[in-house]
Amino acid sequence: MSSTAGQVIKCRAAVSWEAGKPLTIEEVEVAPPQAMEVRIKVLFTSLCHTDVYFWEAKGQKPMFPRIFGHEAAGIVESVGEGVTDLVPGDHVLPVFTGECKECAHCLSSDSNMCSLLRINTDRGVMLADGQSRFSINGQPIYHFLGTSTFSEYTVVHSGCVAKINPLAPLDKVCILSCGFCTGFGATVNVAKPPKGSAVAIFGLGAVGLSAAEGARVSGASRIIGVDINPNRFEEAKNFGVNEFVNPKDYDRPVQEVIAEMTNGGVDRSVECTGNIDAMISAFECVHDGWGVAVLVGVPHKDAVFKTHPVNFLNERTLKGTFYGHYKPRTDLPGVVEKYLNKEIELEKFITHEVSFSDINKAFDYMLQGASLRCIIRMVD
Numbered sequence: 001m002s003s004t005a006g007q008v009i010k011c012r013a014a015v016s017w018e019a020g021k022p023l024t025i026e027e028v029e030v031a032p033p034q035a036m037e038v039r040i041k042v043l044f045t046s047l048c049h050t051d052v053y054f055w056e057a058k059g060q061k062p063m064f065p066r067i068f069g070h071e072a073a074g075i076v077e078s079v080g081e082g083v084t085d086l087v088p089g090d091h092v093l094p095v096f097t098g099e100c101k102e103c104a105h106c107l108s109s110d111s112n113m114c115s116l117l118r119i120n121t122d123r124g125v126m127l128a129d130g131q132s133r134f135s136i137n138g139q140p141i142y143h144f145l146g147t148s149t150f151s152e153y154t155v156v157h158s159g160c161v162a163k164i165n166p167l168a169p170l171d172k173v174c175i176l177s178c179g180f181c182t183g184f185g186a187t188v189n190v191a192k193p194p195k196g197s198a199v200a201i202f203g204l205g206a207v208g209l210s211a212a213e214g215a216r217v218s219g220a221s222r223i224i225g226v227d228i229n230p231n232r233f234e235e236a237k238n239f240g241v242n243e244f245v246n247p248k249d250y251d252r253p254v255q256e257v258i259a260e261m262t263n264g265g266v267d268r269s270v271e272c273t274g275n276i277d278a279m280i281s282a283f284e285c286v287h288d289g290w291g292v293a294v295l296v297g298v299p300h301k302d303a304v305f306k307t308h309p310v311n312f313l314n315e316r317t318l319k320g321t322f323y324g325h326y327k328p329r330t331d332l333p334g335v336v337e338k339y340l341n342k343e344i345e346l347e348k349f350i351t352h353e354v355s356f357s358d359i360n361k362a363f364d365y366m367l368q369g370a371s372l373r374c375i376i377r378m379v380d
């Protein structure tokens with residue numbers, strides 16, 4: 001047992017006090033893990049758009065002070081009562097959505113939408129007791145997505161923790177916690193492009209390029225990147241994207257342009273923008289008879305998907321997916337192995353790296369659109 005088990009740990013955390021304001025590094029107290037929880041020493045974390053979105057708190061209920069962060073890798077420091085499958089020293093990826101292994105979803109091989117531990121963006125406290133494990137001089141600090149990885153130590157439900165091969169470099173595999181798996185899984189687990197097929201990827205950010213990586217490893221021969229920002233095209237070439245379409249270059253719907261380019265439509269499309277018009281185009285650009293479109297992006301709360309039903313009658317399929325259809329505890333160890341076997345490339349997603357004290361720079365890079373992933377090193 002580690003000497004800190006059962007004790008309150010004092011460590012550094014990047015606290016967000018106010019929407020859109022720089023985070024400040026503070027000394028926080030992290031309570032020991034309660035039943036079914038684990039306390040993790042975070043070694044690497046990376047910034048995802050979802051952190052930025054909730055930090056900006058535009059159109060959502062603000063919840064501050066809060067510790068953001070959900071893409072990360074670390075080592076278990078101690079475990080709470082009832083945790084049987086994790087021990088201190090295990091290398092782990094915390095995940096923003098969990099797998100209890102007992103509910104109807106977890107028991108179904110077709111679902112990753114765990115009833116107990118699925119994502120909850122506005123909980124801000126731990127499930128066990130409705131309390132926060134973080135405080136500063138007695139003032140509680142809200143959690144984020146049950147992960148709060150912008151802290152040297154964090155407490156996470158053990159059902160949201162994937163144990164991985166200790167040989168995996170944590171500064172690379174941390175991106176599997178969210179962005180990479182969301183895009184890559186949407187392609188390989190849901191769209192499933194046949195070898196030699198044509199795949200359109202809408203949105204060439206980190207998630208879209210992960211979806212492109214999925215198309216590349218599936219052996220797709222045409223990977224068509226669709227983005228309204230042409231600056232994204234050069235970088236996308238490194239991810240196997242070999243054709244580009246900017247919807248702004250045309251005065252007709254981009255689905256028509258793509259249908260012409262591909263003799264009737266692409267075999268698969270993956271939408272990674274969250275823009276409702278892109279979602280509709282992604283569906284309507286697939287070939288009749290066999291085309292499958294997969295929606296990944298998170299739409300505006302009032303968005304409505306509108307298409308003519310004949311698009312379905314003509315045997316096009318529309319699907320949506322969450323976290324790449326991965327069950328975090330069951331499937332992530334295998335994704336890590338794929339990386340270790342060099343079947344997937346993660347390095348090319350990591351465009352920046354900063355030390356923990358420079359975490360605000362990671363926000364700047366993302367807001368400028370300069371980064372895909374910026375790794376934040378927790379230990380110097």
Ligand code: CXF
Pocket residue numbers: 048049050051096119121178298
């Ligand atoms: C997202 C997925 C959709 C809801 C918010 C979180 N995933 C991670 O960034």
Ligand code: ZN
Pocket residue numbers: 048049050051070071178179
């Ligand atoms: Zn994320």
